[in-house]
Amino acid sequence: MKKLILILFLLLTFDCFAQTQAEMSRDANELFKNADKELNEVYNQILTDFKKDSIFIENLKKAQRLWVQFRDAELNMKFPAYPGNHYGSMLPMCRAFYLKELTENRTETLRAWLGVEELDACNGSVRSE
Numbered sequence: 468m469k470k471l472i473l474i475l476f477l478l479l480t481f482d483c484f485a486q487t488q489a490e491m492s493r494d495a496n497e498l499f500k501n502a503d504k505e506l507n508e509v510y511n512q513i514l515t516d517f518k519k520d521s522i523f524i525e526n527l528k529k530a531q532r533l534w535v536q537f538r539d540a541e542l543n544m545k546f547p548a549y550p551g552n553h554y555g556s557m558l559p560m561c562r563a564f565y566l567k568e569l570t571e572n573r574t575e576t577l578r579a580w581l582g583v584e585e586l587d588a589c590n591g592s593v594r595s596e
Contacts, residue, residue, distance in 0.1 A: 488556045495563035502570040506577070513580045523592050538569050 486494075510531060517523050545565055546554060554561065579593050 488560070492556075492559040492563065495560040495567070499563045499567040499570065502567045502574065506570050506574045509574050509577045509581060513577060516581070517592075520592070534573055538566070538573070541569060542566060 510527075513527060514524060517527070542562060542565060546558060546562055
């Protein structure tokens with residue numbers, strides 16, 4: 468009886484942690500999608516909060532378009548498209564993790580416009596009290 472319980476325990480334990488590469492890539496992509504969703508929420512909130520400042524909005528949109536180009540260039544620099552299957556089946560997962568990291572960094576950069584920073588002459592368009 469003890470052996471049966473041990474075998475069942477081991478089978479269930481190993482099964483819970485087993486993942487295929489496709490599943491790991493899907494999970495990584497889901498993490499990136501969540502980070503991208505959060506970035507879009509922060510971006511849209513800034514657009515709402517600064518809607519009366521047309522010059523700022525124009526510059527924010529330009530900066531965001533350029534950031535997307537930068538993000539894509541960074542991704543291609545980190546994982547160049549070498550001929551053949553250079554990276555193997557892990558590439559989609561690795562790319563998604565790097566996109567997630569870049570996106571989270573951008574979100575943190577944009578968050579400054581949602582909060583109130585200390586009074587500083589170099590805050591620029593970041594609102595201060």
